Amino acid sequence: MKKFAYEFFLLGLICVVLAIAAFLDPLFLSSDVQIELSSEIWELGLLTLGMTLIIITAGIDLSVGSAMGLCSVSLGLCMHANLPTGVCVLACLATGLAAGALNGSLVAFIKVHPLLVTLATYGMYRGFAEGLQSATTNAPVDASEGIKALVTGNFPLIQILFTALTAWTAILLGRTATGRGLYAIGHNEEAARFSGIPIAKLKFWIYTYTGLLAGLAAISYSARRSATAEAGLVLELDVIAAVVIGGTSIYGGRGRIAGTLLGVLLIHETRQFVDWYWQRSELTLIVIGTLLILAVLGHRFLFAQDPDTH
Amino acid sequence: MNKWFSSIGLFVACLLVIGCGGRESDRGDGTPENSNDDKITIALLPKLKGIAYFTSCAEGAQQAADELDNVELIYNGPTTASADKQAQMIDKWRLQGVDVIAVAANDPAVLSESLKKAQDAGITVITWDADAQAEDRSFFVNQATAEAIGSGMVDTMANDLGGPDAAGDVAIISATATAANQNEWMKHMKTRLASYPNLNLVATKFPGEDQNAAFQDSQDLIKKYPNLKGIFGISSVSFPGAAEAVKQAGKTGEILVTGLSTPNDMQPYVKGGEVKTVVLWNTQDLGYLTVYAAAAIRSGELKQGATEFTAGRLGKKLISGDQIMLGDILLFTKENIDQFDF
Numbered sequence: 023m024k025k026f027a028y029e030f031f032l033l034g035l036i037c038v039v040l041a042i043a044a045f046l047d048p049l050f051l052s053s054d055v056q057i058e059l060s061s062e063i064w065e066l067g068l069l070t071l072g073m074t075l076i077i078i079t080a081g082i083d084l085s086v087g088s089a090m091g092l093c094s095v096s097l098g099l100c101m102h103a104n105l106p107t108g109v110c111v112l113a114c115l116a117t118g119l120a121a122g123a124l125n126g127s128l129v130a131f132i133k134v135h136p137l138l139v140t141l142a143t144y145g146m147y148r149g150f151a152e153g154l155q156s157a158t159t160n161a162p163v164d165a166s167e168g169i170k171a172l173v174t175g176n177f178p179l180i181q182i183l184f185t186a187l188t189a190w191t192a193i194l195l196g197r198t199a200t201g202r203g204l205y206a207i208g209h210n211e212e213a214a215r216f217s218g219i220p221i222a223k224l225k226f227w228i229y230t231y232t233g234l235l236a237g238l239a240a241i242s243y244s245a246r247r248s249a250t251a252e253a254g255l256v257l258e259l260d261v262i263a264a265v266v267i268g269g270t271s272i273y274g275g276r277g278r279i280a281g282t283l284l285g286v287l288l289i290h291e292t293r294q295f296v297d298w299y300w301q302r303s304e305l306t307l308i309v310i311g312t313l314l315i316l317a318v319l320g321h322r323f324l325f326a327q328d329p330d331t332h
Numbered sequence: 333m334n335k336w337f338s339s340i341g342l343f344v345a346c347l348l349v350i351g352c353g354g355r356e357s358d359r360g361d362g363t364p365e366n367s368n369d370d371k372i373t374i375a376l377l378p379k380l381k382g383i384a385y386f387t388s389c390a391e392g393a394q395q396a397a398d399e400l401d402n403v404e405l406i407y408n409g410p411t412t413a414s415a416d417k418q419a420q421m422i423d424k425w426r427l428q429g430v431d432v433i434a435v436a437a438n439d440p441a442v443l444s445e446s447l448k449k450a451q452d453a454g455i456t457v458i459t460w461d462a463d464a465q466a467e468d469r470s471f472f473v474n475q476a477t478a479e480a481i482g483s484g485m486v487d488t489m490a491n492d493l494g495g496p497d498a499a500g501d502v503a504i505i506s507a508t509a510t511a512a513n514q515n516e517w518m519k520h521m522k523t524r525l526a527s528y529p530n531l532n533l534v535a536t537k538f539p540g541e542d543q544n545a546a547f548q549d550s551q552d553l554i555k556k557y558p559n560l561k562g563i564f565g566i567s568s569v570s571f572p573g574a575a576e577a578v579k580q581a582g583k584t585g586e587i588l589v590t591g592l593s594t595p596n597d598m599q600p601y602v603k604g605g606e607v608k609t610v611v612l613w614n615t616q617d618l619g620y621l622t623v624y625a626a627a628a629i630r631s632g633e634l635k636q637g638a639t640e641f642t643a644g645r646l647g648k649k650l651i652s653g654d655q656i657m658l659g660d661i662l663l664f665t666k667e668n669i670d671q672f673d674f
Contacts, residue, residue: 055427160538161510162415162442247416248442255414298424301408303381303417 028269031324032284036291043295050298059298061246063290064180065090065239065254067283069261070268071191072122072232074282077265078195079207079225080274081129081136086236086261088147089121090254093240095151098163098249107168114244115237121147122233123226130225144258151251162250173245180242187235192279200224208274256307263310264289267317289313371404373430374626376619377418378409379438379462379511380541384594385568385615386436388674389461392616396623399644403627406430413508413541415439422446426453432626435469436461439510444468456630460622462513466654470629470636473622474655475613478513481592482520484661485611489562489590490528492608499530500561503553505546505574505591507567509538514566521564534560539570546573554581565591571610575601595664595672602669610664616674618658621646625656 096117100110128139195201206214268285270277378386397405410417415438447468460473539545565571571591601607624643628634
């Protein structure tokens with residue numbers, strides 16, 4: 023019970039947001055609305071899985087949203103050329119893998135600070151995405167029937183993939199030597215090196231994994247909306263906020279997938295309700311930013327005395 | 333345990349403070365209250381928020397909503413000209429059960445699915461400023477015919493460059509490549525340009541609804557085409573972007589800029605000499621007419637097949653097919669630009 027104190031705290035916050043929503047506009051909580059709005063949660067959720075691993079090693083990936091845009095454009099190009107659905111999906115995922123692998127190699131092998139690497143690729147990937155789009159289709163590409171059927175058809179592919187990946191990531195983190203290695207890197211990289219943990223390999227792997235997730239998220243987004251260079255725009259704010267609010271320490275060495283999931287839920291419900299009720303596109307960003315700061319303060323003042331509990 | 337309660341209390345307090353603040357300032361827009369059934373809730377969606385053009389449309393829309401006491405107006409849009417964000421907003425409005433959605437479409441194809449779903453849910457969908465696909469809406473509130481706008485701009489340019497014998501290279505700075513209105517105007521511009529054989533259209537650029545990008549595209553054109561005599565800026569942000577590029581290149585008087593934008597935005601360039609004539613329509617009236625039309629269509633007063641319609645202070649407006657026409661273009665020059673404030 024004590025071990026999950028912070029998770030219960032988050033659950034409390036989610037209840038508070040929902041209670042406020044129920045008070046101000048009960049329609050928001052109806053199942054029709056919630057189901058329809060939930061279509062946006064999967065992309066956020068997918069990206070946070072990789073981001074949790076990265077932040078646990080005291081790293082960061084600012085480029086997730088831009089990578090998602092680049093993947094979406096490459097998917098769009100393939101659909102525009104009428105390639106088979108399988109090829110489109112593979113091209114999109116391969117773009118994500120490549121984007122992640124570039125981040126990973128620079129961080130792991132060249133040992134550049136992840137903040138710098140991913141700030142650079144944050145600009146680069148979005149630039150490539152926009153450039154590629156305006157040089158070719160010059161407009162968003164409507165999702166092909168095949169891609170639409172894959173994501174929005176009767177079979178909940180993205181939801182099942184998300185559940186499976188969540189379980190797999192949680193087990194990897196909590197029950198395997200790889201997971202212990204990631205915590206060790208975040209906790210004390212020097213010590214981890216001396217205990218023979220393959221630091222470079224693990225780091226390369228988690229950034230690449232995050233890139234792959236960006237590819238998946240891009241498929242989901244493009245099927246719902248359109249394949250466009252603006253996919254994932256400012257999504258990194260929500261992703262990092264969800265992970266940090268979920269209890270993962272930005273200094274590394276601490277964090278759990280369970281917390282991240284609650285962070286995702288909190289960010290999602292808050293964002294959706296602010297958008298829903300106040301109808302001001304700019305207010306949402308302010309609220310998410312405020313929530314992030316509040317959560318960090320809350321974490322520090324409520325839970326910092328007892329670092330062993332999480 | 334105590335700490336938990338106090339922190340949750342703090343959090344609630346913060347949310348409520350943000351909430352009340354937002355609500356207070358929001359009173360003008362109003363949020364849909366489903367309890368009141370005889371009110372018509374109109375959601376007005378611009379291509380983007382925060383540029384002078386759409387802000388002045390919104391002012392006119394609010395005037396109309398104030399005059400019609402059974403109308404509740406919501407004005408919200410994306411902060412960049414994004415069709416995806418527009419689709420997201422349309423979906424939310426459908427779930428909230430607004431009565432009318434009036435859209436200035438960034439991309440007819442991307443919006444199509446959301447608009448169809450809204451219509452299926454019994455919401456009246458109309459377009460204004462930039463049209464969607466015809467089957468996705470009932471009426472389009474058109475600022476002026478595409479032909480009047482397109483040939484109006486070309487005639488203005490030719491006239492300002494010296495009449496029927498005007499000669500030299502000209503270029504177009506458009507906006508988003510998928511916007512139906514700009515594409516329609518360009519078609520008519522090209523047709524009209526054929527009657528001025530000495531004007532050569534050398535380039536067309538699509539910087540999006542982005543003044544900085546329009547500025548950069550214009551700089552590139554000025555460098556690339558030494559014989560460039562005129563630039564058309566055919567969106568409200570492309571036009572000042574192009575004029576600023578001419579000014580900073582020191583080409584005032586050598587390269588003339590004309591196009592569509594608000595008189596307030598263009599006034600410095602008209603005074604400075606980069607621009608002789610600004611082409612536009614009354615944007616406040618466009619917002620005003622859109623809200624009047626939305627209310628009339630929803631209440632059944634205005635039906636498919638009508639040929640005219642009375643919109644408050646604007647009086648009778650013509651309807652051609654499924655397009656409600658605002659009227660003619662206005663020309664702003666050094667002489668009259670000070671008389672307009674929008």
